[in-house]
Structure formats: C-alpha cells, structure tokens
Amino acid sequence: MKALLLYPQFPQSFWSYDRFMEIAGLKAVIPPLGIITVAALLPQDWEVRFCDRNVNHETEADWKWCDLVIISAMLVQKPDFLALIQKAVRLGKKVAVGGPYPTSVPQDALDAGAHYLILDEGEMTVPQFLEALTQGKAQGIFRSIEKPDVTLSPMPRFDLLQRDAYFMMAIQFSRGCPFNCEFCDIISLYGRKPRTKEPNQTIAELQALYDLGWRGSLFIVDDNFIGNQRNVKRFLRELIPWVKQHNYPFTFMTEASVNLAEDDELLHLMSEAGFYAVFLGIETPDQDSLQVTRKLQNTRNPLVEACRKINQAGMLIYAGFILGFDGERSGAGQRIQAFVEQTGIPQPMLGILQALPNTALWNRLQQEQRLIADNGMTPVGDQNNLMNFVPTRPIGEIAKEYTEGFWTLYDPANYLRRCLQQCLSIGSVTGRKQTMQFPSGKGLRLVAQVLWHQGIRRSEIRMQFWQQLWIILRRKPQVLNMYLGLCAAGEHFWEYRVLARERITQQLGYDPLQSALPEQKPVLVNT
Template sequence: MRTLLIYPVFPPTFWSYDKSLELVNRKVLLPPLGLITVAAILPQTWEFKLCDRNIRDVTEAEWDWAELVVFSAMIVQKEDLLSQIKEAKLRGKCVAVGGPYATSVPSEVEAAGADFLVLDEGEITLPLFVEALKRGENKGIIRTEEKPDVTTTPIPRYDLLELDAYDSMSVQFSRGCPFQCEFCDIIILYGRKPRTKTPAQLLRELDYLYDLGWRRGVFMVDDNFIGNKRNVKLLLKELKIWQAEHQYPFRFNTEASVDLAQDAELMELMVQSNFDAVFLGIETPDEESLKLTKKFQNTRDSLTETIDTLI
C-alpha cells in the first residue's frame, strides 16, 4: 500500500515560534511524532512518504503516487486539515484520519469527507484499520476504550523526516497524567495512570536518532514527564550513562508539573542527563483559581519557593 502521510499547517500561534526559528535557520520547531509512529505501527511491507506542510506543499508526484492518504492533527491545525482532506478526496484518494483533533471531534472530520476515522491510541486501532482494509471495507470509524501497553510501541520512523528542517526532535516516554486539572484533555485522551516505555526501549529510539546523524535538541513530548516518577528515575539513570558514552550529543527539554521541585534526586538526574529546560504548568499564582480548576498540585507549596528551588 503506497501511503502518503500528511501533517497539516500550524497557523501562527504561541507554539509556532516563527520568528525564533528564523534566527536559527530552521523551518519548524518539532516533527510530527504521531505520524511517524503511525508509519512504524502499520505493516512495514507498505511504502511510506511523509509531507509536513509546515515545511513544504504536497507535490503532484506525491498525490499521484499515493493509494492511501493518512492525516493526524491537533485542533489548532483544524483549518488546513479539513482543507487537505477535501483535496485528497477530490483526487479520488482513500483518506484515513486520526490524532487528538479527530479523536475529540470526529464529526467534523467525517463531514469533511474522511473515509476512515482511526481514533484513540493507534497501537490498538491501526491494526483494526488494516484488517478492515483487508476485508475490502472502504469506510468506517474505529475506536477503543482500551489503553495500549506502550512497551510494545515500535521505534518511530524518523527516517521519513526532512531532519534539517527541524529545530528539535521528539521522543515520548510516557502517556497520561496522574492529576485532574479540569481544563486539560490529556487525562481524557490517555488516562490518569501514566504508562511508560522501558528505559532500553527509549534508548533504542535515541540510538536510531544518533545513527541518523541527529546532534541537536530532543524534546520529551510527555505532557507530564514526571507523572510516573519511579519509572522516570529508572530511565534517567540509564540515560545519563548513554549520554556520557556518546559525548552528550543531545540536550533535552520537556514539560513537567511543579512538584518536580519536591524531588531533589529527580532534578539531579535530569541535570546529569543534560536536561537544560523544563516547561512548567504554573497557570496562575491565584490559589482560589487553582482550586477551582482542580490543579491542586500547585497549591501544596509556595509557587515562588518552588520556582526558586528549580532555578
């Protein structure tokens, strides 16, 4: 199956970093980790091409080549996603759509003309999608309430990326978050019990990036990297050794909850592994607002003292 993976355009937002990227001569901050993971889960007898529309447009040759077109997107990419679904259907292509936006608002994606909605976590739903194709089905919505064991997730297909266009690479160690912030959809999408890969599994992904020649930043895309502190410490103890053995080829950054400041061992392990930045979910210094939105983890200690500890 000739499969074209398309990542829709991000409009200018806080997260697009357009002007900053110009200064370092890069086009995009991060690659579409979801799509290259999809490519790794689908049958490896299939052929794959990837077009990140934040880098360039889909070529006519790619449209002509494709038998199946696969999209993944977040809500901020909605406009371009729906436009590209319609473009693919005008060209007579079979279209499958997944990712957080389609999972949250499947009706809009279906209305745009998608043939298959492959929703929720792909380790479970993508094999079901492949089976549907084998049965000759040409339309369907594939969902699951199960949460997959991410220790079975294959190494993403980083080889499909135009590496020089990106400022940083993306890897994922865990999915889910133990907290209950009412404004966040992560616990709906991935659950409140963080599931992690094994340290050896994550290091194999770094080995692959290293072998491809990557020598810049790596973003741990986990929505709360320290959601499972026990397993994160196991990873970091191995990662600091890997970094030293490879002469520290990567600098890491990630997102974490403010309770990171309560664990000196964890902070030291992150420093030893060459983490140089952490995006914190502070939200507001107003304690009543934090309680109202159920972000109780930010009310346990003084936020000022917490930040001072981290700095």
C-alpha cells in the same frame, strides 16, 4: 498500498516561533511524533511517503502516486486538516485520519469526507483499520477504550523526517497524567495512569537518532514527564551513563508538573542527564482559581520557591498561564505579570481559558448551558481566542487583562531583562553540556542574526542588548547559547504580540488597550 502521510500546517501561534525559524534557517520547532509512529505501525510492504507541511508541501506527483492519504492533526491545525481531507476526496483518494483533533471531534472529519477514522491511540486502532482494509471495507470508525502497553509501541520512523529542518528532535517516554485538572484534555485522551516505555526502549530511540546524525536539543514530548516518578528515575539512571558514553550528544527539554520541585533526587538525575529546560503548567498564582480548576498539586508549596529550586538545579523554566477561571477576581492578569517578573520566566505562555471537548470543564459548562456553540471564531486552538463559554466576569475585562499582560510581558526591554534574569538564576553545571543546543550548522547564522537585529538594527534595545551580553560573557559564559537563543525568540514574540492584539480586537470589535470597558454584568454560577 501506496500511502501518503500528511501533517497539516500550524497557523502562526505562540509556539510556532515563525520569525525565530526564519532567522535560524529552519522550518519548524519539532517534528510530529504521532504520525511517524503510525508510519511504523503500517505493513512493511507498503510504500510510504511523508510530508510535514510545516517543512515542505507534498507535490501533485505525490497526490497522483498515492492510493491512500493518512492525516493526523491537533485542534489548532483544523483549517489545513479539513482542506486536505476535502482535496483528497476531490481527487478520488481514500482518506484515513487520526490524532487528538479527530479523536475529540470526530464529526468534523466525517463532514469533510474522511473515510476511515483511526481514533484514540494508534497501537490499538491501526490494526483494526488494517484488518478492515483487508476485508475490503470502504469506510469505518476505529476506537478503543483500552489503553495500549507503550512498551510494545514501535520505534517512530525518524528516517522519514527532513531532520535538518527542525530546531529539535522529539521522543516520547510516557503517556497520561495522574492529576485531574478540570480544563485539561490529556486525561480524557490518554488517561490518569501514566504508562511508560522501558528505559532500554527509549534509549534505543535515542541511539537511532544518534546513528542518523542528530546532535543538539531534544524534546521529550510527554505531557507530564514525571507522572510516574519511579519509572522516570529508572530511565534517567540508564540515560546518564549513555549520554556520558556518547559525550553528551543531546540536551533535553520536557514538560512536567510543578511537584518536580518537591523531589531533590529527581532534580539531580535530570540535571545529570543533561536536561536544560522544563515547561511548567503554573496557570495562575491565585490559590482560589487553582482550587476551582482542581490543580491541587500547585497549591501544596509556594510556586515562587518551586521555580527557584528548579532553576537552581540547572534548568530554564518555560511556563503556561491562563486567564478566565470561574470565580476569578479582577486583576488576575496583573498578578500573573507580577509572578512572571518575580521569577524571571522569559517566555510565559499567557492564554485565555478554552473549554476543550470532552474535558471535565466542557462537561460541566455543557450542563450549566454556558458553552457558546459558534461565536464566528475557531472555537478552540490558539491562546488568543476569546473563551468559547460564558465566563463569570466580564469578557471585556478578561480580554483587556490578557492583551495588556501579553503586550507588557513581551515589551522588548522587559523580555530581554527577564532573559538575563533567568539565565543568571540557573544553577551552575560543570563538566557536561546542559544548555540549549543549536542544530549543526545553524548556530553561527543564528548568532549573527541576533547581533544584527538586536545589537544594531533595533535602536530601542541596542544598548541594553550589548550591556546584557557583556554580563553573560563575564559572569556566566556557559549559558551563552541559551541566552542568545532566548534573545532570538524575542524576534518572534515581538511580532506575535501585535498579532495577538489584532486577533482580540477583531473578536471584541474594539482595541482593549485603547477603549474603556463597556458595562457588563458578570454571570453568577455555583462553582
């Protein structure tokens, strides 16, 4: 079998870092781990070609060569995903699809013409698919309620990647999350019992990347790295001597729940292992909204104090915030802005709540008949879509707070000020690498571009840039890479805030920053 594996393009989004990638001479932030794990599950006698369409496109020769096209996608990749299925069908190719999007909304892939739907987790369903092929079945849907033992998961095919096109490499240690946030689809996709790989299994993946020549930052893509705290500590205790022995070839970033701040031992181990950043799902400083959405882990201790502790452990904080929870009080956007300023989080991902398919939120809103079936926009995906349900306060008010908040938070002067504030608040770590690392050969270009764009070209922040750079060099030179990397990312966000405003304006029919809010009555529901 000759299989062409394709990963669809992302639209320009918060996480695409388009302008950053351009000035750094890169193509994408991280590689798609799911589909290269599927590649490792295929028979060894198959011929496999892989194209991440965010890096380079497949050729017409690839289409002619293949017998089978395999495509994996997330919801935000919907347009290119469906177009690829349709092209493959037109060319007479068999199409197999998988990943979070078709798992959540299988009908879309069927309507586009996909022959095989390999849903849920591939370790369980790829063997079902392969068995169907050997039996000559022309189509099929393969599902599994049972969750795989990830200690048996194969090593991803890192060799298929064009590694020099990415800002970071990626591995996965665990799947699942123990919490029960109403809006989150992770627990519906992967369950509430976090399953982890063995420490030696994960270190073997790191060794493979090391042997392939990768040096730099590495993203552990777990949706909650600390979901199983006992096992993550086992892993970290084996990781620390490995990174020391290899002279700290990687620095790590991951996602974790805010209760990370409650475990001093875990913070210390992550610091020792070389973790330089963590993404936190803070969502909102409003305690009543956290209760409504069942994010109770964020209510146990003051969130500002949690951020301070994580900073002191030597880690930069990225964080997500959401507007539009049921019962949310006016001014939620302003309260998020105040929280971000207080904590100095440089890149707050501010989004409008979406009801994702099969989540507890989706099911509740469906029962309350509040879901909007088709509002003419992509129903789920990027953070600047209006909600796909009827909210409890006026949609214009939420849109205004979102647009105003995003516009203000990513004002160039405000953004640079927070970059400095965050870098200065990070606890000192001596004797080891623990900062953002640029891929080999890309650092000098990136620094030169930042100096040109912000130190010379952008007159509105030129003086601020040089003053802050001098402060970093004088007071904390060990975080210089991190600081310049954050500055470079600003080039993306200053373009993206314009796009976000345009998208909201298009959906509303007016610019929320220039128009008075129309009269709207809130929807009253029992939450």
